Amino acid sequence: MSRFHFSHKKKALKAVLFFFLFLLLFYIVLKYENMNERSFAQLDIEIPINFVPVRVTKIEDLPTSGHSKIPKRIHQTWKSTNIPHQFYRWVKTWSEHHPDWEYWLWTDESARKLISERHPSLLSTFDDYDLPVKKADALRYVVLYEYGGIYADLDMEALTSLEPLALKYLCFIGQEPYEHPILDSNFQGLVINALIGCKPHHPFFKMLIDNLPSYSTMWHVLDSTGPHFMTSLYRKYSKSPQFNEHSVYITPSEYFYPTMDPSKVSYFFYKCKDVSKLSKLQKNACRNLKYKNLPQNLFDSKKIAFANHNWYHTYLSFRPIASNEGIPIDNIVSNVLIYH
Incomplete structure (x- = not known):
C-alpha cells in the first residue's frame, strides 16, 4: 500500500470518528436540555410509606391591612x-x-x-x-x-x-x-x-x-x-x-x-x-x-x-x-x- 493511500485512509477514519463524536455530543446536549424536574419521577429510589416530603403547598396566615413594618x-x-x-x-x-x-x-x-x-x-x-x-x-x-x-x-x-x-x-x-x-x-x-x-x-x-x-x-x-x-x-x-x-x-x-x-x-x-x-x-x-x-x-x-x-x-x-x-x-x- 502506498504512503498516499495510507494517509488518505487515516484522514477518512479521523473524519468518521469526529462525526460520531459530534453525534454523541449532540445527543448528550439534547438529552440534557430536554431534562426537567418531571424527570425525577423516573428515579429508581424507594419512598417509604411514612415519608414526609419537605414542601409547602399553602401560604401562612398573613394580614391584609395595617401598618407596613417595612418601607414601601x-x-x-x-x-x-x-x-x-x-x-x-x-x-x-x-x-x-x-x-x-x-x-x-x-x-x-x-x-x-x-x-x-x-x-x-x-x-x-x-x-x-x-x-x-x-x-x-x-x-x-x-x-x-x-x-x-x-x-x-x-x-x-x-x-x-x-x-x-x-x-x-x-x-x-x-x-x-x-x-x-x-x-x-x-x-x-x-x-x-x-x-x-x-x-x-x-x-x-x-x-x-x-x-x-x-x-x-x-x-x-x-x-x-x-x-x-x-x-x-x-x-x-x-x-x-x-x-x-x-x-x-x-x-x-x-x-x-x-x-x-x-x-x-x-x-x-x-x-x-x-x-x-x-x-x-x-x-x-x-x-x-x-x-x-x-x-x-x-x-x-x-x-x-x-x-x-x-x-x-x-x-x-x-x-x-x-x-x-x-x-x-x-x-x-x-x-x-x-x-x-
Whole structure:
C-alpha cells in the first residue's frame, strides 16, 4: 500500500470518528436540555410509606391591612440606567404589583457614591472586589440597611404584591429550594440574597456590612458576599440576643423560588441515580425530588409564590451583558428614583 493511500485512509477514519463524536455530543446536549424536574419521577429510589416530603403547598396566615413594618420601596441594581432587554418584563412586574411603592435603581456610579458617603470604611473593600457581582451583593446590604424596603435581583419576577409579608415581618429572606444545598454541598438551609425585605438599620444587616472586609479574601463569590456568606452570618445572628427583638424570618423556598435552577436538574438527576455514594441527607433529598414529581403528588408551587426566580446567573462569564445596551429604566418605570 502506498504512503498516499495510507494517509488518505487515516484522514477518512479521523473524519468518521469526529462525526460520531459530534453525534454523541449532540445527543448528550439534547438529552440534557430536554431534562426537567418531571424527570425525577423516573428515579429508581424507594419512598417509604411514612415519608414526609419537605414542601409547602399553602401560604401562612398573613394580614391584609395595617401598618407596613417595612418601607414601601423596591430596590434593584444594574451597571447603568439601561436595563438589558431580557430583564424588561421581569423588572416591570415590580411596579405593576406595587403601584404605590417607590422604585429605586442603583447603578455602579450611585452605589460607590452611597458607600463613600455612608460607609467610607467599606469603600476600599468595595473597590478591591475582583468581580462586579461581589459589589452588587455588598451594595444590597448597604442599601437595605440605610433605606429599608425590598431588594430584588433583575431576574426576579413579582407574581403578586409582597405587602402581606411587609405587614407581618420586620425582615424576611428567602431560601433556595431544599434540595439545592444538600445535593451540591451536603448541608441544608441555604439562605439566598436574590430577594430580601427588611426595615432600615436592622442589626443583621449591620452585621453583614461589618463582616464584608474579613470575608473578602474568600475566593468564591458565594463565600465572600453571596448566599454562603449570608447563611453563615445568619446562623451566628440567630443565636445572638438581638434576634429576639430584631428577628429575621426565613421564608419557605416556595415563596420566592418555586422552581429549581434548570442548570442543576441534570446534575442532580444523575447524582440521585447512584444512591450508594450519597449521604443520608442527600438520599432524602433525592426521595423528596421523586415524591414531588410523581403524577399523584404534582403541585404548581407558583400558585402560592409571591415571586419567581428565573435563575439567569448574570455573573457567569458565558452570559456577558453590555452595560451600554438596553432600555432606559425610565421607559420601564416612570417614577424611578436614582441616588445622586
